[in-house]
Amino acid sequence: MAKKNPISFHLNVDDFLPATDSEKEALVQMRPSVGFFKDAMRRLVKNKVAMVSLAFIILIMFFSFVVPSFYPYRYNQQIRGSEYLSPMQYSDKELERIEAGEKVFPHILGTDNLGRDYAIRVMVGSRISLLVGLIASAIILIIGSIYGAVAGYFGGWVDLIMMRIVDIIYTIPDILLIVLISFSIAGPLEKLAMMPGFRWIQVIGANLISIFLVFALLYWVGMARIVRGQILSLKQSEYVTAAKALGASNARIIRKHLLTNCIGTLIVTTTLQIPSSIFTESFLSFLGLGVAVPLPSLGSLASDAINGLNTYPYLLLAPAILISLIILSFNLFGDGLRDAFDPKMKS
Amino acid sequence: MLKYIIKRVILAALTIFLVATITFFLMNLVPGGPFVAEKSISEQAQQALFEKYGLDQPLIVQYKNYLVNMLKGDFGLSLKQRGRTVSEIIMSKFPVSAKLGGLSVLTALVIGIPLGSIAALNRGKWIDSVIIVIATCGIAVPSFVLCTVGMYLFGVNLRWLPTFGLSTPLHHILPIFSLSFYPTAYIARLMRSSMLDVIGQDYMRTARSKGLSQFVSLFKHALRNAVMPVVTYVGPLLAYTLTGSFIVEKIFVIPGLGKEFISSISNRDYTMIMGTTIFLAALIIIMNMLVDIVYKIIDPRIKLK
DSSP: OOOOOTTOOOOOGGGGSOOOHHHHHHHSOSSOOOOHHHHHHHHHHHOHHHHHHHHHHHHHHIIIIIHHHHOSSOTTOOOTTOTTOOTTOOOHHHHHHHHTTOOOOOOTTOBOTTSOBHHHHHHHHHHHHHHHHHHHHHHHHHHHHHHHHHHHHHOHHHHHHHHHHHHHHHHSOHHHHHHHHHHHHHHHHHHHHHSTTOTHHHHHOHHHHHHHHHIIIIIHHHHHHHHHHHHHHHTTSHHHHHHHHTTOOHHHIIIIIIHHHTHHHHHHHHHHHHHHHHHHHHHHHHTTOSSOTTSOOHHHHHHHHTTTTTTOHHHHHHHHHHHHHHHHHHHHHHHHHHHHHOGGGOO | OHHHHHHHHHHHHHHHHHHHHHHHHHHHHSSSOTTSSSSOOOHHHHHHHHHHTTTTSOHHHHHHHHHHHHHTTOOOBOSSSTTOBHHHHHHHHHHHHHHHHHHHHHHHHHHHHHHHHHHHHTTTSHHHHHHHHHHHHHTTSOHHHHHHHHIIIIIIISOOSOOSOOSSHHHHHHHHHHHHHHHHHHHHHHHHHHHHHHHTSHHHHHHHHTTOOHHHIIIIIIIHHHTHHHHHHHHHHHHHHHHHHHHHHHHTTOOSHHHHHHHHHHHTOHHHHHHHHHHHHHHHHHHHHHHHHHHHHHOTTSOOO
């Protein structure tokens, strides 16, 4: 080979040969890179306790939202002559019908004092509890995250004033105020429900609305504090500076950059909020400040069952055990989510 | 330090004022008024009643009178229990609730702290798992479930324990058990994680290596530091037992403030509702404030802002 002139433009042809298969293989991505979500989900799926809780939650949701639509009894349907039946027991009338060759669906959990099938009441009751938990947590998520993000992002005196307000709300004993608000607001809401356009209030029930109102007024402060803490550290990041330099508005930075980056915290806190909302709802229903009368809730079912405790204990046990299991599984699932999204927080 | 105390006192006073204001205006939202349930009374009699209780004056004047009287500790006359002032009723009922609440708090601390510590010191062994399971279930069971199921099991079914009243020590077992179960479980969890944190610290190794016995290092160094988070929980714990007593007192028919509050709500006894709310709220807020201040005093590491 001729000696190569150091300043010539002659190229080495060998460098331009097609790549061999072994070289190509080295560049193939063996496994797609694991994103934040996928990583967390992988940890979550491995957590047996969390998965069992999730399966239980889905089962409960199926029974409380899907099953009642094709269940042979309705929650407010009173069957004459079959008051206070034990689980799986038939009344005389129903026995006659069975003799006559008719098929009668068994009362799996018996019936209550008005002859209503208890299984469907428990199912609808847990639907109410779940709905309250989910909606209340959604309200808390929206208000708390926006409030916390604004306070943390702007800092300075905005933060100071906003956090003082949070401090004050934080020290107000919430249960007292809930009882008070649901008591005092029920009347005006019922009046409002009479007006055209506000009929939906009657369907939901004034008490439930006041429960949501209280959650919206008081319960978001915990969420706001957590979000603010996250935002305070996140806003120092380079990508926020970059977004600012590119002229992004404050709202856009909060929405697109800051809140999306504390999504893990938001998911975990919201999930753990659900059981505590269910807890509060059952507490209020038990005191008679919950859902309106024909609608059952797990708390009011348990409360109604106390009077007949000696003779009909199963009326108490079904809702009592169910509410504990629902709260327990949401707690365990929330713990699992926290471990998955933030392994450092695991104790 | 003084600055911090002043700040906390102002915050507490502001909160109590806010609660009083909210309570007042919420009560005025209630339609019908307190004398609606009464048998039809004449216009004049109603007028006389309104004048007696000052309900005929403009709202803002009522509000002012109410605040001034509240500062004097006067919540007015009960509307339903004729001839008794609200303060009188509160003072006669509160000791019952305070005793029940105090015993429950004590039970929760006395059982919860050792449970959490034992779990942490035996991390990963079966006793740890047992305590974790109990504690996890404990925070999931609402108190009304505990009350009612406990009443059914031990009162109705086994007939071991009486189910209502508070006359003998035996009567106390079920209410205190139901009221302290949740906080016990919560404290055990709190204590376990903070104990785990503390026994991994360097000063624990130092204490052991300089020849301190296991006992001394555990009690003088570990426990004292680990118990800190529990101290902060005492405030919320008090609030929990006071409001939790609504249900416990209702179920076990205990003549305390909680039962009084619930019945004043169903009786629409306005002054009683306002008085009890503000009394309980102020109690909880002041207790929280004291706990926070004490916490800063006993733990100098906490940054004073």
